[in-house]
Amino acid sequence: MANLPVLTLIMLVPLLGALVILLIPREREDAIKTVAATASFISLLLSLVVFLGYDRQVGGFQFREKTTWIPEFGIGYHVGVDGFSAPQLVLTGIVMFSAVLVSWRSAERPREYFAFLLLLVSGVFGSFMALDIFLLLIFYELVLFPVYVLIAGWGSKRREYAAMKLTIYLFVGSLVAIIGLLVLYFQAGRSFDWFELQAGIRSLPPEQSVQLQRTWFLPVFVGFGVLASLWPLHNWSPDGYAAAPTAVSMLHGGVLKATGAYCGLRIGIQLMPEGAKFWMPVVVFLCMAGLIYAALIAFRQTDLKYIIGFSSVSHLGLVLLGLAALNELGFNGAGLELFAGGVMTGLMFALVGMIYERAHIRDVTQLSGLARTMPLAAVGFVIGSLTLMGMPGLPGFPAELQIFMGLWQASATPSAMFSGATNGWYAVVVVASVIVIVINAAWTLRVAARIYFSEPQHPELQSLPPLDALEKTAIVLMCATLIIVGVLPNTVMSVVSAGVQAIVKGLTAAG
Numbered sequence: 001m002a003n004l005p006v007l008t009l010i011m012l013v014p015l016l017g018a019l020v021i022l023l024i025p026r027e028r029e030d031a032i033k034t035v036a037a038t039a040s041f042i043s044l045l046l047s048l049v050v051f052l053g054y055d056r057q058v059g060g061f062q063f064r065e066k067t068t069w070i071p072e073f074g075i076g077y078h079v080g081v082d083g084f085s086a087p088q089l090v091l092t093g094i095v096m097f098s099a100v101l102v103s104w105r106s107a108e109r110p111r112e113y114f115a116f117l118l119l120l121v122s123g124v125f126g127s128f129m130a131l132d133i134f135l136l137l138i139f140y141e142l143v144l145f146p147v148y149v150l151i152a153g154w155g156s157k158r159r160e161y162a163a164m165k166l167t168i169y170l171f172v173g174s175l176v177a178i179i180g181l182l183v184l185y186f187q188a189g190r191s192f193d194w195f196e197l198q199a200g201i202r203s204l205p206p207e208q209s210v211q212l213q214r215t216w217f218l219p220v221f222v223g224f225g226v227l228a229s230l231w232p233l234h235n236w237s238p239d240g241y242a243a244a245p246t247a248v249s250m251l252h253g254g255v256l257k258a259t260g261a262y263c264g265l266r267i268g269i270q271l272m273p274e275g276a277k278f279w280m281p282v283v284v285f286l287c288m289a290g291l292i293y294a295a296l297i298a299f300r301q302t303d304l305k306y307i308i309g310f311s312s313v314s315h316l317g318l319v320l321l322g323l324a325a326l327n328e329l330g331f332n333g334a335g336l337e338l339f340a341g342g343v344m345t346g347l348m349f350a351l352v353g354m355i356y357e358r359a360h361i362r363d364v365t366q367l368s369g370l371a372r373t374m375p376l377a378a379v380g381f382v383i384g385s386l387t388l389m390g391m392p393g394l395p396g397f398p399a400e401l402q403i404f405m406g407l408w409q410a411s412a413t414p415s416a417m418f419s420g421a422t423n424g425w426y427a428v429v430v431v432a433s434v435i436v437i438v439i440n441a442a443w444t445l446r447v448a449a450r451i452y453f454s455e456p457q458h459p460e461l462q463s464l465p466p467l468d469a470l471e472k473t474a475i476v477l478m479c480a481t482l483i484i485v486g487v488l489p490n491t492v493m494s495v496v497s498a499g500v501q502a503i504v505k506g507l508t509a510a511g
Contacts, residue, residue, distance in 0.1 A: 005065050007079045010046045010089060011125040011139075013039050014096075018118035021111055029110050036114035037100045043125065044093030050081060051090045051495065059083060059498040061131065069132075074191035078132040083499020084265070084331070085128045087339045087492050088258055092128065094481060095254040095346040096121045098474035099247035102350045105468065106246070106357050113154055117247055120146040124251070127259045133181055133267065134192040137174075140263065143256065144170055147240075147248065155243040162236075162243035169226055169236035177223025177267070180216040184271065187212055198271055198506075210274045217275025221268035221283065227260025228320060229313040231290025241309030246353025249305065253312040254346030258338045261319050265334075265503075269323060273507045276326060284324045284407075288429045291317035295439040304352045304362045307447065308345065311388065314436060315341045321429065322403040326413075328497075328504045330406025333399050335496035340395035340485060344387040347478040351377050351384070354471055355451075358464040364447055369456030373464050378452040380475045385444035387482050390437050394486035398493070400437070404430050 017039025021032050050063055064080035081089065099117070119142070126139030144167060151163035185192060189200030201209055222230060229237045237257075241249050269276045291314050298310035319341065322334030354377060355370065356362050371378035383394070390396040411426035456462050467475075485492050 006046055006050055007063050007065055007081065007129045010043050010050070010093075011079075011122055011129065013043045013046070014118040014122040014125070018115040018122070021115045021118070024111065026109075026111050032110050032114055033100070033104055036110075036118060037097070037104075039118055040093070040097040040100045040121070043121070044090075044097050047089035047093040047125075051086050054081070054083065054086050054495055054498070056083070056494050056498040060502045064131070066131075069135075073134075074185075074189075074193065074196070075134045076132050076193060077135060078193055079126075079129040079135075080131050081129055082502060083495045083497065084335050084503065085262065085499070086495055087335065088128045088255075088262060088342075089125065091258065091339050091342045092121060092124050092255050094343060094477065095250055098346060098350060098478055099250045101470040101474040102250070102353060103245070103247045104470045106353075108154065113150070113245075116146040116150050117251075120150070120248075120251065121255075124255050124259055128262060131194045132192050133185070133194060133197060136263070136267070137178060137181070140174060140259070143259070144174075147252070147256070150248045151240065151244045154245040154248075156245075157243055158239070159243040162239040166236045166240040169233065173223045173226030173233065175223070177220045177263075180220040180223065181267065183216055184212070194266075194271075201271060213272035213275035214278045215275075217268055217272040218279050218282070220272070221264050221276075221279070224260050224263040224267065225320070228257050228264060228316050229260075229290065229294075230320065231286050231293060231313075231317065234290060234294070234313050237313055238306050238309040241312070241349070242303065242305045246349060246357075249308075249349040249353065250346040253308070253349055254342040257312065257316050258319075258342050261316060261323065261334070261338060264320070265323050265331075269326070270503060270506060280324050280326060284321065284426060284429060287317045287320045287324060288432055290314070291321070291436050292432055295436045299439055299443045302364045304355070304364060304367075304447070304451075305349070307364070307443065308348045308352060311348075311440065311443075312341075312345050314440070315345065315388070318400065318403060318433065318436075321433065322406060325403070325406035325410040325426075326507065327406050327409055328500055329402045329409060331500040331503060332493065332497055333402030333404075333406055335500060336395060336485075336489065336492055337399035337403065339492055339496075340387060340399055340482065343478050343481050344384045344396070347380055347384045347475070347482070350471075350474055350478070351381055354467060359461060364450050366458070367451040367461065368454045368458060369452075369461060370464075371452040372456065373462055374452075374467060376467055376472055376475055378448075380479050381448055381452060383479045383482055385448055387486070388444060389441045394482055395489060395492070397486070398489045400433075404433060407433075 061080040066078040123142030130136035294310045294314035322330040387394045387396040390400040
């Protein structure tokens with residue numbers, strides 16, 4: 001395996017699968033779906049190879065592949081993963097494979113649908129492994145086109161409006177980030193290689209370096225933060241969730257948002273640590289506002305997709321808070337929460353899609369007694385809900401605990417923005433975050449009791465088609481992942497921690 005370009009294969013297999021699908025005659029639907037499932041499964045297996053083969057003792061970036069591409073502009077093909085990104089490859093593989101299984105019988109025009117879905121996930125894989133900024137931007141932008149087409153072409157209510165709104169928000173956010181990255185490129189050595197750009201920024205005269213970082217950190221972080229639903233730029237997200245087909249909702253909530261948070265860490269915090277230290281009080285405030293606001297809105301919704309959508313916005317606020325702590329505990333919690341929350345969100349959107357496909361209803365007030373006809377879906381919803389609430393024994397608990405501890409530790413650190421005064425008000429953020437967990441518990445218990453465990457009120461809901469074998473496989477895969485990581489959190493934490501230690505060491509070396 002030492003000489004196998006495994007990262008390139010992880011990214012290329014879905015892309016090649018999409019090309020093969022487009023060559024298959026439209027009427028051969030079973031062959032199209034088989035190719036999509038096979039490509040997704042191969043990428044999942046290869047991502048597991050990377051995850052299990054990552055050397056926890058060494059840490060840092062591994063499985064690196066590098067070659068010259070456009071040397072005149074300092075652009076190369078450079079990919080690699082560290083302990084923070086390796087679990088995200090596995091997350092993408094799990095959610096994508098499950099999304100294909102869930103969409104097996106419901107997708108209309110499957111040739112185009114699965115081709116765009118595989119193109120989308122190829123861009124996501126590439127974003128998690130790119131170590132050349134130009135290459136990362138290509139993969140990042142590659143995601144936008146298939147997302148728009150999939151929502152506009154296969155979505156439900158207000159699909160064209162939601163697709164255009166999503167595209168405009170994400171395009172403008174990425175454009176702002178690109179402007180900031182181009183400034184870094186011209187100021188720090190004219191190379192897009194991540195390592196060379198980082199070294200170039202640090203080699204500038206101290207005053208110039210600090211000023212450059214403080215000026216451009218916020219545009220870059222917020223630009224990528226749009227994809228992670230950073231408040232108040234989150235408004236596109238719930239509409240996108242509600243209109244998207246089930247598989248896109250799963251990938252959107254489970255993986256795409258993780259891409260935004262990951263880029264905020266890799267491109268924002270790691271390249272510009274002085275800017276991160278200066279602006280983090282502002283970022284913490286925005287994250288806290290989004291965390292509370294989205295949780296309260298989720299509690300008031302009756303549409304299942306909007307409930308899960310706003311809950312996902314709140315969850316990403318918690319992840320960004322972990323990154324904003326700028327310490328090992330916060331980063332560890334954010335890495336585990338990205339993985340666990342991605343699987344949990346994918347599971348919840350899959351369950352909503354299964355209900356809607358059969359009942360054509362998403363209103364909580366019109367659903368009841370579904371545990372009798374869809375018992376496995378009820379089990380999956382309970383496991384997902386308990387993960388969201390941070391219940392011990394599931395991965396949400398160790399992730400959220402480390403984020404809170406990281407924020408508490410950060411509350412004693414001096415603030416560059418406030419002339420050396422400590423960030424003591426971070427303790428208030430911890431208390432607010434705990435209150436949000438209570439709110440999440442309230443809406444999940446209310447929804448579960450209403451749609452699954454209440455007495456049947458509509459006879460037609462008791463004759464819905466049962467879940468098929470592929471849907472059950474997807475539910476079991478995601479639930480088993482949550483349970484295993486919850487009971488044995490070190491399966492993921494040992495990898496995340498190895499990567500985080502290198503990140504913290506780098507930030508410390510940067511002063």
